[in-house]
Amino acid sequence: MNRRTWARPAAHLVLLAGSILMLFPFLWSIGTSLKGMNEVFTYPPKWFGEELKFANYVHMTERFPFFRFFFNTVKITAIVVALQLVSSSMAGFVFARLRFPFRDGLFGIYLATLMVPAQVTMIPTFLLMKYYGLLDTHLSLILPGIVSAFGTFLLRQFFSTIPVALEEAARIDGCTPFGIYWRIFVPLSKPALATLGIFIMLGTWNDFINPLVFLSSMNKMTLTLGLANMQGLYSTDWPALMAATVITILPILIVFLAAQDLFVRGVTLSGLKGE
Template structure:
């Protein structure tokens, strides 16, 4: 009994240490956003400044179009998340429940695209976006991200865990394959959908390389690209930059905290093998 208690105590201490290491950079950025510019780089470093300077959060909006960056990112993330959830769940349902020739082979080929680095497809995608006149538009970021091999794989794994009896009962009642997908599988796939949605949202929200390649005008920039422009060539207002960084991270933290229980369930269920 004593050995079990010692083991649990050591485990919790290790988890607390890991959590503190992960939280510290974000906590430092929050406190830095409330410092005077002269207090950002001091030796020895000070976690808190002499007084809280909330003016930095006003400075970030007056010097740069921060709200434009935020709204652009929000729009792109919302569109990509909704459409990728739709396409991934539909493709996952087809590969998991429908029977047709070469199904497993097609799924294997589709899954094989996961091993292709994004840098390999970047140049062909760039020429396609240029050909269709989508350079310096949000369409260049949205269109290539509407489908996902990983999302299809995740949804397929979840759909294989749903009992076949539900599907057979729906067929007896005259339900079409799309009706079965929409009325039965989608409502039952909430954990997997939330899990995939969080992955998509974080990946799209934090994307820097694609906006850097396709966007050039300030009014179309996303948060990641906009924050990089806030660093000057000779001087940078680090306090204002940390204020902008703090605001840009908050939506991701809020979404994860609200959906963490469903997220954990989705991760667990999506890895099970069904009949």
């Protein structure tokens, strides 16, 4: 048998097995969210209980302000995504297209910050937030997330793939550097922007340590802190917790499925070397 004949089906089987393995925790969360409390830890395990209890999705809001957590997370994530896309795209354009002294050296220093663990900068950031009176506010989570060395690098790589002829034609027509950035580079960089936006959303939506450090009021907490608080010291309402987990995961899943084509194109094109 030709090697190519069985190589592709074998690869598909491996990928299918991997996808099922990764989907299993999410599907198990859905099944648990529809069980009764006495059916969660039965043996042998059951995917669903005797009766589908959709009331668990209502019960999760009775003890904790789940929708307040959800709104806070959406607000913080949307602001961070918008501002970081603007700052990263502008910085990426500057490093990719503008000529100025020590440009490459500055870009190298900027990239070097990627090697600094977030835990190292947490204490200085906390002291700054405390000094400016921003502790226990959403600004303490938004301001540090406005800039990103990774986002600048990703968009700089993508901008380098755009033909120089387009930039020169715009400059001949009297377009300013900002006009070139806004009218040419931004419209052409939708795949890279979508890719970076998904990365930013995942990081901000799932962030736990920063809200834990900077927030203390219940009505200002995010979903990650809210889910942690739903686990009791002596007992936990697992069906309600799994219902909250499912609702927490759905927005990210929907956004990724809606933008997956742009995401794949952005990841592919951002690694190409420009002129």
